[in-house]
Amino acid sequence: MEITVRVPGSCGELLQGELQGEPFLVTCPIGCYTTVRVSDALAGIHGLGRKSLMALEKTLTSLGKEELPWGIRLESSLPRGKGMASSSADIAATIAAVALAFGYQPYWEEIMRLAVDIEPTDGVFCPGVVCINHMDGRMLAGYRGLPAFRISVYDTGGEVDTIRYHETMAMSPAGSASAAAMEQFQRGVQLRDEALLAAAATTSALANQRLLPKEGLEELLAFSRRLGAHGLNVAHSGTVVGVLWPAGFADDELRQAERCIGKRFPQLKFLLRSRLQGGGIWMAAGDDGQWQGLFA
Incomplete structure (x- = not known):
């Protein structure tokens, strides 16, 4: 069993603020990624920080699973604490990889629901460029x-x-x-x-x-x-x-x-x-370096 997914980070946001009392941001996805691999060739947990560990536990709970029977590894080229959506990319990639490993393909709405339960989130895992309420995860517009x-x-x-x-x-x-x-x-x-x-x-x-x-x-x-x-x-x-x-x-x-x-x-x-590119989640397809988007 081998699942590898990647989620882009961002260069901050195109817009962020509050309109009519509702917080919002407009994403700015770029070609810099967090990658998560779940495999029976791995043992243990590698590279997951506190928030991605929370994402792992929440995903297992949502799937009705007690533990992950395979190894998992997270790698990222995104700097931490700079505003490049590193935590959001980590969380989304972890959720998607674990769900896919169990044979379940999550919708971005499901990933958003789990993600905002951990922290305010960036919508870099949503397809395209999006405007979201980053506090509760509601999609306000897509571009x-x-x-x-x-x-x-x-x-x-x-x-x-x-x-x-x-x-x-x-x-x-x-x-x-x-x-x-x-x-x-x-x-x-x-x-x-x-x-x-x-x-x-x-x-x-x-x-x-x-x-x-x-x-x-x-x-x-x-x-x-x-x-x-x-x-x-x-x-x-x-x-x-x-x-x-x-x-x-x-x-x-x-x-x-x-x-x-x-x-x-x-x-x-x-x-x-x-x-600037579209956001989303991509899964490795075969051994030729190709990536397949999870969302149309």
């Missing part, structure tokens, strides 16, 4: 076929306790993203307009400065725009910043722009270069 922004991901340093952040946000009206930003985002979705989508993300990022400030964000925005960027997004409850470039931005131009940013902002740590 397919968005422009595949090129994203340069930087770390501003330190770590953030996301649970404490959400508690603070609930008490702070400054944590609410404006309705205008969401309207701008929706227009961008309708028109498939990169500039409008990035402008909405930028508005949300700047609004979050009052709640979780990132030093030099406004200067980074102005400098990046001069280099050709559309704007930026942030991990609203984390430390990463994404510079959003046009989908067609050439490799050599992007590398040169990143070098310029590195010289101008030496305090920023370059983490990776990726693109």
